[in-house]
Amino acid sequence: MKHPIRLLLTLSLLLSPLAAKTSQWKQGVTFLSFLRTHNLPQSLYYNLDADDKEVLAEIHAGQEYYIEEGRKSSTYLIPVTDELQVKVVKNSDGKHEISLDLIPFEVLSGSIHFEIQKNLDKELYTKTHSMGLVKSLKEVYSKNINLNKMKKGDTVTIFYEQKRRKGKAVGNPIILASLITVNKQKYYGFLAEDGKYYDSLGKEYQKIKKFTTPFMPPICNCRISSGYTMRRFHPILHRYKAHLGIDYAAPRGTAIKATAQGKIIFKGRKSGYGNCVEIEHGNGLKSIYAHMSKFNNRFKKGSHVSQGTVIGYVGSTGRSTGPHLHFGMYKNGRPVNPGNYISVKKEQAPVRLAGKPYQKLRKLVVNYRSKFKNVQKTGGQPLYVMEGGLLIKKKEIDT
Ligand SMILES: [Zn+2]
Structure with a gap:
């Protein structure tokens, strides 16, 4: 390595987007028009x-x-969700690269420990200024x-x-x-490796009621041609792939129904999604239906629809390889797996860990014994969310 210092500088530039110019994605801008504006080849998109x-x-x-x-x-660097960004690199030799990262x-x-004086929510919030922590704790036990x-x-x-990006909690x-x-x-x-919470004896904190x-x-009754993946590392392309909805392969003209009222x-039209309809369901939930050939013109923006109402017909508009429905769902603006919403959950007895997963959990329990005593x-040492979402270690403002 001839120039380790220069390499370090380049790395730190890449790692601290603070040194970069920040712009805002304007209303009506499509990825193609973005490429045009920045003198980047359209083929980046078409390929x-x-x-x-x-x-x-x-x-x-x-x-x-x-x-x-x-x-x-x-x-x-253009963020698409909280986790994914599109990265386009323009090299001086005229070569371009695009990837999803x-x-x-x-x-x-x-960490935090305290004795409740009056009200858990208020006191936990006062000590951390994080509504998220209150929510997360309730999810462990609720x-x-x-x-x-x-x-x-x-x-x-x-x-x-807590994740932090550019100083802010994410x-x-x-x-x-x-x-x-x-x-x-x-x-x-x-928290065990399967992402669920267990007590110290490996019994799951969960009791799903039938609903x-x-x-x-x-x-x-259509075949799912592409499922939901928030991120998936593609071993050959060496980059992250994502699909933020479920694709149903169906003949052109098949009726598309509202998933709920x-x-x-x-x-209207959205570049990659073609003709699409978005429905707001309350509770922060939204659904999207894309690539339609035709809308049901009985409805317009602002119309109320009931569950099962035909809102349009399968097509191949936008960036699509053949007739299919792209169905996406969002909670508070973030993509979620529609499969979790449209499948019927059955009553399940809480799981009790056994074998290797149980041994791993017990190891965790033993490791945390002294940590709990300490705290x-x-x-x-709680983290603290400042005004504007800036996240700091609490001791940094106390000292
Ligand atoms: Zn899709």
Whole structure:
């Protein structure tokens, strides 16, 4: 390596987009017009596969993106979701590259212990300014223990992680281990490798009640040609691939139905998605139906539709390889797996870990023993969300 210093500088430039120019994705800008504006070849877009073209249609107006002008190359970083970004590199030799990448994050660790004086939610919020941590704690126990009933003298101990990007908190904190005492009774919660929470003996904190989902499949008996993936590393292309919805292969003209009742908030063309309809269902939920050949013109933006109402017909508009329906769902603007909403969940007995997963969990429990003792003495080192979402370690403002 001849110039380690220059390499380091380049790396730090890439890692700190703060040094980059920040722009905002304007209303009506498509990825193609973006390429044109920046003198980038249109082929970058046309050579992508259909899934990637759909992902690019997700870039929304108002999104901040970054341009890093280097001596030898320019890099454009455009976030698509909280986790994914499109990266376009223009090299001085005239070569261009485009890829879908994971957005690099910093992960901060926090811990907190306190005795409740009056109200868990308020006190946890006062100490961390993180509504997300309150939510995450409730998710650990909510199906088994009602945290709203905790009172003076009960205690809370939490170990957690929070993603940070450009100084700001991203997403909700992830609780790694927690202990609450209710009337002197201890309830541990440990995050296992399967992403679920278990008590210290490996019993799952979950009790799903049988319910019929209020969402139905938007189309009848069709083959799913592409499922939902938030990110998937492609071993040959060496980059991340994503598909933010479910594709149903169906003949042109097949009726597309509203997955649930709601209000039509968009009806029209969206570059990669072609003719599409968006329906708002309340509770922060939204569904999208893309690549339609025709709309049902009985409805327009603002119309209310009931579940099962035909809103349009399968087609191949936008960036699509053949007639299919792209069906996406969003919670508070973030893509979620529609499969979790349209499938009927059955009553399940809580799982008890056994074998290797159980041994791994027990190891975790033993490792955390001394950590819990420590934090109960010191009160922990909580993270603190400042105004504007800036995330810092609490001790940084206390000292
Ligand atoms: Zn799709």
